[in-house]
Amino acid sequence: MEYTSKITVRYYETDQMGVVHHSNYIRYFETAREEMMEHYGVPYTETESRGIIMPVHAVHCDYIHPARYGEVLSVETRLEEMPRSRITFRYNILNPDNVLLAKGYVTLAFVDVSRGKPVRAPRFLTEVLEKYINL
Amino acid sequence: MEYTSKITVRYYETDQMGVVHHSNYIRYFETAREEMMEHYGVPYTETESRGIIMPVHAVHCDYIHPARYGEVLSVETRLEEMPRSRITFRYNILNPDNVLLAKGYVTLAFVDVSRGKPVRAPRFLTEVLEKYINL
Amino acid sequence: MEYTSKITVRYYETDQMGVVHHSNYIRYFETAREEMMEHYGVPYTETESRGIIMPVHAVHCDYIHPARYGEVLSVETRLEEMPRSRITFRYNILNPDNVLLAKGYVTLAFVDVSRGKPVRAPRFLTEVLEKYINL
Amino acid sequence: MEYTSKITVRYYETDQMGVVHHSNYIRYFETAREEMMEHYGVPYTETESRGIIMPVHAVHCDYIHPARYGEVLSVETRLEEMPRSRITFRYNILNPDNVLLAKGYVTLAFVDVSRGKPVRAPRFLTEVLEKYINL
Numbered sequence: 001m002e003y004t005s006k007i008t009v010r011y012y013e014t015d016q017m018g019v020v021h022h023s024n025y026i027r028y029f030e031t032a033r034e035e036m037m038e039h040y041g042v043p044y045t046e047t048e049s050r051g052i053i054m055p056v057h058a059v060h061c062d063y064i065h066p067a068r069y070g071e072v073l074s075v076e077t078r079l080e081e082m083p084r085s086r087i088t089f090r091y092n093i094l095n096p097d098n099v100l101l102a103k104g105y106v107t108l109a110f111v112d113v114s115r116g117k118p119v120r121a122p123r124f125l126t127e128v129l130e131k132y133i134n135l
Numbered sequence: 136m137e138y139t140s141k142i143t144v145r146y147y148e149t150d151q152m153g154v155v156h157h158s159n160y161i162r163y164f165e166t167a168r169e170e171m172m173e174h175y176g177v178p179y180t181e182t183e184s185r186g187i188i189m190p191v192h193a194v195h196c197d198y199i200h201p202a203r204y205g206e207v208l209s210v211e212t213r214l215e216e217m218p219r220s221r222i223t224f225r226y227n228i229l230n231p232d233n234v235l236l237a238k239g240y241v242t243l244a245f246v247d248v249s250r251g252k253p254v255r256a257p258r259f260l261t262e263v264l265e266k267y268i269n270l
Numbered sequence: 271m272e273y274t275s276k277i278t279v280r281y282y283e284t285d286q287m288g289v290v291h292h293s294n295y296i297r298y299f300e301t302a303r304e305e306m307m308e309h310y311g312v313p314y315t316e317t318e319s320r321g322i323i324m325p326v327h328a329v330h331c332d333y334i335h336p337a338r339y340g341e342v343l344s345v346e347t348r349l350e351e352m353p354r355s356r357i358t359f360r361y362n363i364l365n366p367d368n369v370l371l372a373k374g375y376v377t378l379a380f381v382d383v384s385r386g387k388p389v390r391a392p393r394f395l396t397e398v399l400e401k402y403i404n405l
Numbered sequence: 406m407e408y409t410s411k412i413t414v415r416y417y418e419t420d421q422m423g424v425v426h427h428s429n430y431i432r433y434f435e436t437a438r439e440e441m442m443e444h445y446g447v448p449y450t451e452t453e454s455r456g457i458i459m460p461v462h463a464v465h466c467d468y469i470h471p472a473r474y475g476e477v478l479s480v481e482t483r484l485e486e487m488p489r490s491r492i493t494f495r496y497n498i499l500n501p502d503n504v505l506l507a508k509g510y511v512t513l514a515f516v517d518v519s520r521g522k523p524v525r526a527p528r529f530l531t532e533v534l535e536k537y538i539n540l
Binding site for chain 4: 145146147162165166169178179180204205
């Protein structure tokens, strides 16, 4: 299960090294998983409206080559296993010349807002993912 | 009624022009009024905990000279009139050489969260400000 | 001369009021003028590569209605007059229900990097704009 | 070699979950190492002015407990080994109740700007660190 987002580098994302500031890759990861989940019919707005929030549990990013202002990046997002108490998205970011700029992953938990407690991945989410995982 | 905040320019606030990105001055304005209100005994956390939020109604900033990474800026915040349905903070931002970098203002409204309605400036706020305004 | 950009609100752009933080509208303005200038064949990357930078001279924004996570905003950008020593972009931001969320303007200067001096709007830019202004 | 920075959570750093957005911890890490290096007499401004930039090579953060608006966080930064071709800063972030909110690390490289090539940690930096490491 993989999805590719196109993200254009904005001027305010650059720093005085003349490249994208490293913290913004973490934001690209978020945008890419939002787009992936929306593409598969389970947008995060719906997850929140059903009373489940997904706080981030861990973030990792390896930076290989800098991204530059104006480039349209390809952010490839993969789900390799069915979520249980956690869900892990894995990423590659490539520039328009297909150079690998960064790779990383983000692990999120599921929290039931009304009870303030961690819960297992909700059914409405796993039902959708079961159709696509291993494809 | 005036208060000066010291704000250090962070690397992630610079852009590829080698100076602070203009959008960050709007964030410096926010930080400065938070510090001012906390100094006068009415921190914004308390305003929110009393059920009043203060959405921004208008922002203006004139940029005169760029701010650079590592500089400790002086952000001078003034309240020139008692708030009624709106409150206006006026700002000057200066660098360590006392050069005026920017000036501007931010106008905020008061909204009662439980009713979702704009309200007049709450008593707990005006009581404090009455002691300091025109000083 | 008007151009409409579609900008999707990202989770990291919201704040604890549950709406888009006001500073991000200034960044939407930047993204919208970048897209407009690219659409008309004069992307900002080219302006910078020709040795001209465009520092922001003034920003103004009136906030009317909040933007929410996941909404696809329409940012309408207008150029109403030919740039001389300054260029002013005027904006309306609307949500998917066509409600006006904010309006404002941004004025930028032109600076010749090699000389570090303000200059008039460069020919390669005004030649393009002359074709479109008043249309 | 350890240094503790005090960082106040700003309103624009919160998101609609009512807590600090996870990407901002990466920015807190940067602010903390800037303050640490300045404290030890080798501010990053000086490193850049000597022609060495320090691009980020890897970032990792584990999130344990959320940070909230207005809290003054303690960011503990440690250097556990002398830098060679890379330097690794390790972090703990705690809230005012001394609850561990997050831990992580950031690895940076050294690049000679004039040659555009990775280099070993420069002498002016290692000379300073030798005095403090293992203390």
